[in-house]
Amino acid sequence: xxxxxxxxxxxxxxxxxxxxxxxxxxxxxxxxxxxxxxxGPNGSYGDIFMSGSNLAVKHINADHILDGKLAISYEDSQxxxxxxxxxxxxxxxxxxxxFVLSSFTGVLKATAPIxxxxxTPILNGSGIGPxxxxxxxxxxxxxxxxxxxxxxxxxxxxxxxxxxxxVLVYIDDSLGQAxxxxxxxxxxxMGGELVSAMSIPATLQQFSSxxxxxxxxxPDVVYIASWGAQQLQIVKQLRDNGVTQQLASYSAFAxxxxxxxxxxxxxxxxxxYINLDAQDPITKRFVADYRAAHGKTPPVYSTNxxxxxxxxxxxxxxxxxxxxxxxGANLLEQRNETKTFDxxxxxxxxxxxxxxxxxxxxxxxxxxxxxIIAVIPAQ
Amino acid sequence: MLFFQFLINGFQxxxxxxxxxxxxxxxxxxxxxxxxxxxATFTIAAYxxxxxxxxxxxxxxxxxxxxxxAAVLFGVAVDRYVYAPIQRHEGSYFTVFVxxxxxxxIVQNLTGILFGRSFVSTSTPLSNSLQLAxxxxxxxxxxxxxxxxxxFFAGAHYFLMRTRLGIGLRALxxxxxxxxxxxQNPRQLSMVVFAxxxxxxxxxxxFTSALSGLNPAIGHHVMLISMAATIVGGxxxxxGAAFAGVLLGLAENLSLLYVGPQWSEAVPFVVLFLFILFRxxxxxxxxxxx
Numbered sequence: 001x002x003x004x005x006x007x008x009x010x011x012x013x014x015x016x017x018x019x020x021x022x023x024x025x026x027x028x029x030x031x032x033x034x035x036x037x038x039x040g041p042n043g044s045y046g047d048i049f050m051s052g053s054n055l056a057v058k059h060i061n062a063d064h065i066l067d068g069k070l071a072i073s074y075e076d077s078q079x080x081x082x083x084x085x086x087x088x089x090x091x092x093x094x095x096x097x098x099f100v101l102s103s104f105t106g107v108l109k110a111t112a113p114i115x116x117x118x119x120t121p122i123l124n125g126s127g128i129g130p131x132x133x134x135x136x137x138x139x140x141x142x143x144x145x146x147x148x149x150x151x152x153x154x155x156x157x158x159x160x161x162x163x164x165x166x167v168l169v170y171i172d173d174s175l176g177q178a179x180x181x182x183x184x185x186x187x188x189x190m191g192g193e194l195v196s197a198m199s200i201p202a203t204l205q206q207f208s209s210x211x212x213x214x215x216x217x218x219p220d221v222v223y224i225a226s227w228g229a230q231q232l233q234i235v236k237q238l239r240d241n242g243v244t245q246q247l248a249s250y251s252a253f254a255x256x257x258x259x260x261x262x263x264x265x266x267x268x269x270x271x272x273y274i275n276l277d278a279q280d281p282i283t284k285r286f287v288a289d290y291r292a293a294h295g296k297t298p299p300v301y302s303t304n305x306x307x308x309x310x311x312x313x314x315x316x317x318x319x320x321x322x323x324x325x326x327x328g329a330n331l332l333e334q335r336n337e338t339k340t341f342d343x344x345x346x347x348x349x350x351x352x353x354x355x356x357x358x359x360x361x362x363x364x365x366x367x368x369x370x371x372i373i374a375v376i377p378a379q
Numbered sequence: 380m381l382f383f384q385f386l387i388n389g390f391q392x393x394x395x396x397x398x399x400x401x402x403x404x405x406x407x408x409x410x411x412x413x414x415x416x417x418x419a420t421f422t423i424a425a426y427x428x429x430x431x432x433x434x435x436x437x438x439x440x441x442x443x444x445x446x447x448x449a450a451v452l453f454g455v456a457v458d459r460y461v462y463a464p465i466q467r468h469e470g471s472y473f474t475v476f477v478x479x480x481x482x483x484x485i486v487q488n489l490t491g492i493l494f495g496r497s498f499v500s501t502s503t504p505l506s507n508s509l510q511l512a513x514x515x516x517x518x519x520x521x522x523x524x525x526x527x528x529x530x531f532f533a534g535a536h537y538f539l540m541r542t543r544l545g546i547g548l549r550a551l552x553x554x555x556x557x558x559x560x561x562x563q564n565p566r567q568l569s570m571v572v573f574a575x576x577x578x579x580x581x582x583x584x585x586f587t588s589a590l591s592g593l594n595p596a597i598g599h600h601v602m603l604i605s606m607a608a609t610i611v612g613g614x615x616x617x618x619g620a621a622f623a624g625v626l627l628g629l630a631e632n633l634s635l636l637y638v639g640p641q642w643s644e645a646v647p648f649v650v651l652f653l654f655i656l657f658r659x660x661x662x663x664x665x666x667x668x669x
Contacts (some may be wrong), residue, residue: 039488041594043496172641199641205591205600206392208518209632210640212384215514229498229594236592240506242516257497 029069030326032312033091034101034305035077035084035111041229042079044255045103045301049126050074052302053101055289056309065313067320072309073097079228081110092118098326099312101305104227105129105175112139119328121335123311125304128251129175130182137332142304142311142348144358144378146175149250149270150182152360152376153223157268158190160374163220163246165195169210169234170225172199179225179250195219200226207234211241219245227252232261239263253365254299264365271300273361273375274345282310286344297369307343314341380514385632391521393628394528395590398583399601400608400620401535402576408615409552409572413472415479416457417605418598419486420577424450425584425593426494433501447581454577455570457482463566483598490595500592501585524586531582532621538575539617548572552615607651613661622662626650 034053038046053072060070073095075087084107091097092114100115102108103126112135115122121138128146132139157163168183170176176199183194196217198210214222222245224234235247235258246268253269276287276297286306290298298306315334316326324330340349357378363370403417424446432442461478505523508516539545547568550558555565580601587593605620608627612619627647634646654661 039491039496041497041596043491047496169640199639201641201644203600204640204644205597206631207591208388208391208521209385209635209643212381212388212514212516213635213640215516216381229592232498232500233592236500237590240518240590241508242510255497257495257499261498261500262502 029071030066030316031071031073031095031097032099032101032309033088033095033097034072034074035087035091035107036074036101036103037079038074038076040078040080042104042227044257045079045126045228046076048255048299048301049101049103049305051290051294052125052298052305052307053309055286055293055302056306056313059285059289060310060313065317067317070309070313072101077102077104077107079104079107081106083107085110085114088114088122092120098316098328099123099331101125101308103127105132106173108132108139109135109174112136115139115328119332121328121331123308125308126251126301129173130178131174138328140311140335140350142307142343143251143300144272144360146179146250147182148357148378149360150179150186153248153250153268153270153362154183154186154190154192156362156374156376157221157246157248158187158192161221161246164192165217165219165221166192167195167214167217167219167222168197168225169214169222170197170199171202171227171230173202176225179223183223202226202230204230205233207237208241210234211238211243214238214243214245215241221246221248224249224253229257232257232264235261235267236263251300254301254363254370256299258365259367259369262367265367267365268373269363269365269370270360271363272304273359273372274300274303276303276345278344278346280342280346282342283344283346303344307345307348310343311335311341311348314338380512382633382636384515385635386629387515387517389629389632390525390625391518391590391628392632393625394521394525395583395586395624396604396608396628397621397624398524398528398531398586399580400605400612400624401532401617402579403602403605404609404612404615404620405535405539405548405579405617406572406576407609408617409548410458410569411472411552412458412462413476413479414457414573414576415476415602416482416486417454417576417580418600418602419483420450420454421580421584421587421601422486422490422593422595422598423453424581425588425597426490426499428585429499429501429588429593430494433499443581443585446585447578450577450581450584451574454573458569458573463569483602487595487598494595496595498592498594499588501589503589506589518590520586520589524582524590527582527586528621531579532617535575535579535617544568544571548575604647607647611651611654611661613663616661616663619661619663 036046036049057070077084088111100122102122105127108127115138116136124141130145130147180197187194248268251271258264315331319330340347359378360376361372362374364373406414427449428442428446431437431445505520508518547563551568608620608623612623630646630650631643
């Protein structure tokens with residue numbers, strides 16, 4: 001019996017030592033972090049983001065771009081700043097990651113000071129609040145900001161579609177306020193008019209009376225600036241309650257549920273234009289593998305987070321080649337040195353301050369992933 | 380015309396709020412259990428109806444039957460297997476509340492896993508509004524909801540006032556020992572009240588799935604409104620919860636005549652605070668001195 005006890009103790013000890021040995025064998029493994037909404041009403045965005053970032057990790061590891069295996073540690077922000085800060089703190093202080101993918105304007109603004117203080121770059125692939133441009137050198141974006149989307153959408157609607165009377169339904173956060181300001185400034189110059197701007201709380205679920213107010217304003221187009229499940233509720237209830245006018249929005253509309261909502265047919269939404277028909281091997285491989293895994297064309301957000309992970313890998317590989325440690329400060333230095341990177345859709349160049357200027361597409365919802373009806377060049 | 384539109388919308392939304400609140404008020408009033416998981420019952424009924432009707436393509440009557448059965452079974456199971464053991468071991472009121480809150484979180488996450496975490500809705504042409512007059516739109520389904528609410532309240536009122544079981548339920552809220560003395564089993568009565576309270580939430584869940592759509596976190600919103608209506612109506616008063624639900628719906632919608640949509644969601648809670656300050660017993664509640 002004693003022997004058996006010693007046997008099991010020995011076996012356990014061996015397992016522990018063996019485990020430690022295995023860990024030592026992967027000392028070169030590299031982990032980055034991601035703060036995404038993985039649950040709650042915005043959880044479906046997390047699925048979209050991860051479909052891009054996970055595919056990037058798979059490709060990078062298959063190509064041995066890095067000396068060591070790349071992995072991502074995910075934290076759930078639920079799309080809220082409070083949860084985002086908790087996740088970001090855990091990633092930089094406990095997991096000690098050198099680079100974090102993040103999303104949602106509110107979360108990004110709340111976590112940016114942590115990034116600046118700990119010198120850990122945050123890569124934004126979905127937040128489009130124009131004030132994100134002021135968040136410091138450790139805040140990088142691979143998506144253009146909302147002002148670019150509005151600057152593309154307004155001329156398209158006013159000049160090409162002859163839709164001049166606008167009603168804005170918006171969540172009263174920094175993004176919504178920026179969109180309202182932009183509309184108030186841009187519409188009169190184009191010959192349009194903002195006839196009514198209705199701010200709504202992010203938790204509102206009943207829109208039948210808002211539909212009545214919209215009908216009474218008699219607009220040509222209703223611009224919706226919401227996100228997550230709420231924007232679907234708005235579209236459904238506006239249509240159910242007799243609002244027949246053109247509905248338009250920004251890139252937050254690019255979620256699969258909008259495609260499967262019958263009431264959303266014909267709605268227009270802008271997004272960053274990425275040329276997925278580009279013939280370079282990076283784009284072709286990404287599109288082919290994404291289609292094989294998900295049975296559809298990759299959405300912009302998936303592409304952005306694929307590019308975000310790839311950007312990290314390219315920078316980290318250059319640092320490894322130079323024999324420098326992969327730290328946030330070194331990544332920033334290397335990004336400023338390299339400037340242009342081969343990513344999905346072609347080479348991408350960062351402006352000073354980590355800002356990206358990109359062409360904008362206008363997509364019409366057709367229930368099958370959307371149809372690009374206009375591409376407005378970068379201005 | 381905008382006033383009439385808001386008035387109609389207020390009645391439509393109020394009917395749904397009332398249907399939601401009555402079940403909670405009945406359970407809380409009879410058993411003194413703060414059944415936060417009533418929101419989870421709503422979520423289960425709504426999602427099951429959505430799935431069986433919209434996804435599986437079953438007849439709406441069969442889908443309703445499945446949603447109702449699931450809601451009633453869930454309510455009874457929570458009482459029997461969660462609340463009863465806690466109460467048997469003399470767990471505090473707060474322990475029961477925390478357990479109930481935990482159930483909502485579990486159901487919310489399971490719903491997300493099973494049905495997806497974003498928005499779903501039951502598609503039916505009945506949710507499309509018809510124009511009755513210039514600028515006045517009414518959805519047939521919302522009108523059905525109002526009629527359904529009236530029928531359910533009348534039924535609940537009759538059951539509680541005229542049947543032996545209903546009288547027993549009311550007695551349970553007053554004095555459980557006396558109920559025992561009359562040969563009734565408080566435990567069984569508790570089970571009945573959970574079954575009946577859970578049944579009452581089903582119509583609201585079904586109408587909501589078609590009129591405004593669902594997300595897994597909808598149970599929290601349901602409970603906020605239920606709690607407000609229960610307090611405004613008078614704790615334990617089914618009639619009061621029904622009136623309060625309609626009042627809150629009207630206040631939320633008519634307020635849009637004077638304030639922006641940003642504030643409409645806060646209006647029901649302003650009404651709640653006014654009642655707490657000036658009429659703490661609610662519409663039909665009784666003041667109790669200790």
